[in-house]
Amino acid sequence: MIRYILGRLGWAVVVILAITIITFGVTYLSPVDPARLYAGLRATHQQYELARQTLGLNQPLPVQYIRYLGRLLHGNLGRSFSSGEPVLSMVLSRLPATLELAAAGLIVEVVIGLPLGFLAAVRWQRPADRVILGGSLFGVVVPQFVLGFLLLYFLAFKLPIFPLGVTTSLPGLVLPALALGLPGAAWYARMVRSSVLNVLGEDFVRNCRAKGLREWAILMRHVFRNAAGPAITMIGLDFGIFLGGVLVVEQVFGWPGIGQQAWNAISANDIPVVLGTVIVAATAVVIFNLVADIANAFLDPRIRYA
Amino acid sequence: MSVAVSAPPSQAAQRESGYWHTAWNEFRHDRIAVIGLVVVILLIICAVFAPLIAPYPPNEQLPDGLTAAGYPRPPDAQFLLGTDPLGRDMLSRLLFGARISLTVGLGSAIIGGLLGLGLGGIAGLFGGVVDKVLMRLADVVLSFPILLLATAILAVTQAGVLTISVIVGIGFGAYLARVVYTQAVSLRERDFVLAARTSAVGRGRVLLRHIAPHVMPSIIVFCTLGVATAIQLEAALSYVGLGIHPPTASWGNMIADGQNNMTTDPWLVLFPACAIMLAMFGFSLVGDGLRDALDPTLERTLQVRLAGLR
Amino acid sequence: MNGGLAAGGDDLVVRDLSTIYATSHGQIVAVRDVSVTVAPGEAVGIVGESGCGKTALALALVGLLPRNGRIAAGEVMLGDIDLASAGSKVLRTIRGRRIAIVFQDSMTSLDPVMPIGRQITEGLIEHLGLSRKQARVRAAELLTEVGVPEAGRRLRQFPHQLSGGLRQRAAIAVAIAVNPDVLIADEPTTALDVTIQAQLLDLLERECRQRGMSLILITHDLGVVASVTDRILVMYAGRVVESGTTGVVFADPRHPYTVALLDSMPRLDATLRDRLQAIPGTPPTGYAELAGCPFAPRCGHVMDRCRAEMPALEMVTGGPEGHHAACFADMTTAPRSPA
Numbered sequence: 001m002i003r004y005i006l007g008r009l010g011w012a013v014v015v016i017l018a019i020t021i022i023t024f025g026v027t028y029l030s031p032v033d034p035a036r037l038y039a040g041l042r043a044t045h046q047q048y049e050l051a052r053q054t055l056g057l058n059q060p061l062p063v064q065y066i067r068y069l070g071r072l073l074h075g076n077l078g079r080s081f082s083s084g085e086p087v088l089s090m091v092l093s094r095l096p097a098t099l100e101l102a103a104a105g106l107i108v109e110v111v112i113g114l115p116l117g118f119l120a121a122v123r124w125q126r127p128a129d130r131v132i133l134g135g136s137l138f139g140v141v142v143p144q145f146v147l148g149f150l151l152l153y154f155l156a157f158k159l160p161i162f163p164l165g166v167t168t169s170l171p172g173l174v175l176p177a178l179a180l181g182l183p184g185a186a187w188y189a190r191m192v193r194s195s196v197l198n199v200l201g202e203d204f205v206r207n208c209r210a211k212g213l214r215e216w217a218i219l220m221r222h223v224f225r226n227a228a229g230p231a232i233t234m235i236g237l238d239f240g241i242f243l244g245g246v247l248v249v250e251q252v253f254g255w256p257g258i259g260q261q262a263w264n265a266i267s268a269n270d271i272p273v274v275l276g277t278v279i280v281a282a283t284a285v286v287i288f289n290l291v292a293d294i295a296n297a298f299l300d301p302r303i304r305y306a
Numbered sequence: 307m308s309v310a311v312s313a314p315p316s317q318a319a320q321r322e323s324g325y326w327h328t329a330w331n332e333f334r335h336d337r338i339a340v341i342g343l344v345v346v347i348l349l350i351i352c353a354v355f356a357p358l359i360a361p362y363p364p365n366e367q368l369p370d371g372l373t374a375a376g377y378p379r380p381p382d383a384q385f386l387l388g389t390d391p392l393g394r395d396m397l398s399r400l401l402f403g404a405r406i407s408l409t410v411g412l413g414s415a416i417i418g419g420l421l422g423l424g425l426g427g428i429a430g431l432f433g434g435v436v437d438k439v440l441m442r443l444a445d446v447v448l449s450f451p452i453l454l455l456a457t458a459i460l461a462v463t464q465a466g467v468l469t470i471s472v473i474v475g476i477g478f479g480a481y482l483a484r485v486v487y488t489q490a491v492s493l494r495e496r497d498f499v500l501a502a503r504t505s506a507v508g509r510g511r512v513l514l515r516h517i518a519p520h521v522m523p524s525i526i527v528f529c530t531l532g533v534a535t536a537i538q539l540e541a542a543l544s545y546v547g548l549g550i551h552p553p554t555a556s557w558g559n560m561i562a563d564g565q566n567n568m569t570t571d572p573w574l575v576l577f578p579a580c581a582i583m584l585a586m587f588g589f590s591l592v593g594d595g596l597r598d599a600l601d602p603t604l605e606r607t608l609q610v611r612l613a614g615l616r
Numbered sequence: 617m618n619g620g621l622a623a624g625g626d627d628l629v630v631r632d633l634s635t636i637y638a639t640s641h642g643q644i645v646a647v648r649d650v651s652v653t654v655a656p657g658e659a660v661g662i663v664g665e666s667g668c669g670k671t672a673l674a675l676a677l678v679g680l681l682p683r684n685g686r687i688a689a690g691e692v693m694l695g696d697i698d699l700a701s702a703g704s705k706v707l708r709t710i711r712g713r714r715i716a717i718v719f720q721d722s723m724t725s726l727d728p729v730m731p732i733g734r735q736i737t738e739g740l741i742e743h744l745g746l747s748r749k750q751a752r753v754r755a756a757e758l759l760t761e762v763g764v765p766e767a768g769r770r771l772r773q774f775p776h777q778l779s780g781g782l783r784q785r786a787a788i789a790v791a792i793a794v795n796p797d798v799l800i801a802d803e804p805t806t807a808l809d810v811t812i813q814a815q816l817l818d819l820l821e822r823e824c825r826q827r828g829m830s831l832i833l834i835t836h837d838l839g840v841v842a843s844v845t846d847r848i849l850v851m852y853a854g855r856v857v858e859s860g861t862t863g864v865v866f867a868d869p870r871h872p873y874t875v876a877l878l879d880s881m882p883r884l885d886a887t888l889r890d891r892l893q894a895i896p897g898t899p900p901t902g903y904a905e906l907a908g909c910p911f912a913p914r915c916g917h918v919m920d921r922c923r924a925e926m927p928a929l930e931m932v933t934g935g936p937e938g939h940h941a942a943c944f945a946d947m948t949t950a951p952r953s954p955a
Contacts, residue, residue: 018446018450022458023458026462027462137590141586141590142583142586143582143586146582146583149579153572164569202724203719204728207717207725209711210711210719211716214742225730226727240452243454244453245453252565263546263547266547266548267547271462278457278458282451289449300729301728301729301774302729305773
């Protein structure tokens with residue numbers, strides 16, 4: 001198991017490095033010239049060259065990358081073009097709100113999706129399964145941000161059940177969480193159904209029946225525990241897309257997280273903030289995946305006692 | 307005691323049907339899939355013939371596009387789906403938005419399909435270092451959330467239909483490459499591939515003529531479902547301002563334009579939203595139907611393996 | 617506890633059992649008019665190639681046919697109860713408790729994420745009402761009995777941590793834990809080395825004798841049945857083609873298929889020049905309704921009558937009671953291969 005965890009850890013590092021390469025590449029290719037900004041618009045040619053030298057822009061590419069990486073490791077994600085604040089503190093200050101929204105969305109997704117998926121698999125091809133499959137199809141075709149608008153219109157405006165404006169209190173969390181969680185639950189239910197069906201088709205389930213165990217016991221003690229591992233891994237695998245959805249939904253509801261901050265920065269062409277957000281968000285996804293993988297290692301005795 | 311048995315099918319009749327014919331038959335009888343196909347065809351017609359069907363130019367601010375007070379007009383006889391805050395006709399914009407969505411969708415599906423087939427096939431067939439490098443690369447791309455990747459790139463480049471298609475296509479390609487790779491690996495040890503390779507057939511040809519037909523069903527299903535995802539991604543990107551920029555109409559940026567007026571003029575948001583959902587709905591149904599038609603063994607295998615209770 | 621207590625004394629009587637599988641290509645009659653009686657403590661072998669219906673027969677006995685299978689005709693009597701028409705509730709009380717099955721591949725027939733010990737105690741708690749503690753003690757005893765050393769440690773281990781042979785022993789322990797009347801073993805040794813095969817067969821035989829359990833041993837390997845069984849049934853295309861005491865059938869086979877099976881076994885005293893006798897052709901797929909004997913296309917003694925008429929399973933002429941064969945030919949004079 002140690003080997004498995006170390007392997008996953010190593011891979012996480014590789015992916016984060018790849019992220020930094022991409023953001024570095026983007027920064028390098030960005031039409032905005034930091035030297036020009038640094039030196040000022042009315043700088044002379046000499047001052048401009050000096051600026052380039054100070055910023056290390058005339059160094060060879062790999063060296064620039066190493067310096068970039070070094071800055072990242074020190075927590076220096078640059079400064080906002082608009083406000084001049086350090087990007088890292090800007091992003092980190094907003095991160096908790098995003099994580100709160102993501103957690104709420106995930107809870108909705110799992111609490112609704114897991115039991116429904118399990119039920120659909122156990123009642124395979126019977127009415128319950130068909131209803132769940134059909135219902136989940138609708139969930140899958142509605143993008144989260146579109147659902148957000150629909151919910152806002154019908155449940156906050158037409159029927160004033162939920163607040164329309166921006167609040168971070170609990171009632172304000174419900175609609176965005178639903179907007180995120182319902183399509184997610186639809187997808188998750190299908191995945192869980194598929195995974196449980198695979199387990200149900202395994203030989204040992206037939207053997208459990210041959211032992212004369214009660215159906216309930218078979219499902220809970222054997223099937224569920226075998227399907228739990230893949231179920232958790234799936235949440236991890238989807239988290240990247242899920243977080244993307246969170247960032248967009250923030251814009252719909254005006255939720256004060258890193259997403260909204262990034263989109264505002266885009267209108268203002270504030271590239272450091274945008275890229276800083278990308279780095280932080282992508283790192284969060286990698287960490288989440290790592291945690292899910294490690295959880296799976298603990299749950300699956302085949303990995304634990306390899 | 308004799309037991310009655312039903313008549314077996316004639317083997318020759320089955321062979322003549324052919325793979326695609328049987329698949330089309332299956333698809334035809336799947337009512338839900340056919341509905342999806344109808345929707346998709348309608349969308350394609352709208353997109354292709356938009357300039358002919360649209361009552362007004364999509365980006366033109368029309369003289370009586372706004373009410374006397376300067377607000378967008380609700381749906382009425384003159385503007386079937388209403389107008390937007392700049393007095394532009396919603397119906398026309400939606401039709402042209404369909405062009406964007408479908409172009410991005412199909413474009414990224416094709417790019418992703420080619421990338422996936424090419425890279426996955428090459429990796430699977432050649433093995434060795436090429437294999438490892440390509441697959442690691444694919445895994446890295448996969449680990450990076452596509453929205454974030456798009457955000458990073460689009461923040462600094464000029465957004466266009468091509469750029470977005472390429473970015474989304476790369477995301478798909480990575481996923482598809484993995485799928486094709488696994489199939490290629492399992493196929494390469496089979497006799498007919500070995501036979502082809504030993505007969506001095508170039509590896510490229512082996513890929514095209516022997517491996518490709520086997521992975522084609524998966525690719526087709528995947529690309530169809532991928533169009534739905536691409537449409538959604540493009541809408542999201544346009545909505546947050548990264549994708550297609552105004553004044554060009556995209557369903558996503560139409561929602562962005564209308565969101566502030568949603569309470570007073572809900573059609574500004576609802577119609578583009580419905581368009582997005584309809585498009586995803588259509589392609590998803592077709593993709594599911596294709597999957598059932600092209601790979602019927604999946605649920606049948608389950609049928610045999612699930613031991614039931616009496 | 618029930619260590620030495622003999623199992624229940626009912627015969628397992630199967631009468632004219634037929635099962636049908638419904639597939640996309642039509643219906644397959646997997647088991648056709650099979651009858652067999654297994655007395656308490658008796659060991660019966662069911663022999664045949666893959667696809668002859670022996671596994672379908674085993675599954676049908678306990679109502680474990682897959683969703684597309686059903687029992688089309690016949691009875692399976694265990695005492696007063698007809699298992700073929702019993703409801704699922706009744707079947708559940710029979711399964712595991714009175715009839716237990718051991719499958720071929722222990723790696724897939726055991727739950728990979730549950731410790732071995734729990735898989736044994738599960739049955740003990742469910743069927744015998746033991747407490748968890750009592751069940752654990754009993755499980756350790758069982759593991760030792762089936763020849764798994766360090767039982768206490770093994771109880772907590774998972775299936776993938778045991779070698780193939782130990783794992784199959786554990787699977788046997790799971791099956792015999794509640795002292796069933798009948799143990800069905802479906803190809804229990806096929807996936808194992810020959811030396812371990814022998815040990816496992818000894819184990820099966822010993823456990824059955826000690827507990828008074830009946831054993832139904834299903835296999836394609838004649839060598840396996842030779843040492844363990846009292847009687848054997850030879851199956852082909854879903855039918856019983858020959859049945860009788862093991863010794864008699866081996867010495868005096870009366871069906872060409874049985875003869876061919878015996879001849880195809882590699883012999884220790886064969887020389888390098890003696891070729892292995894394979895049986896030409898392949899078994900029928902089971903879709904078409906056949907007229908005549910299903911073995912006719914491959915039979916070396918086939919006559920015109922065989923293709924038109926299905927021979928009935930009848931007592932052989934000049935043999936002891938209980939020896940039946942379904943063949944028109946007179947195999948007593950048929951040449952056997954040398955040595």
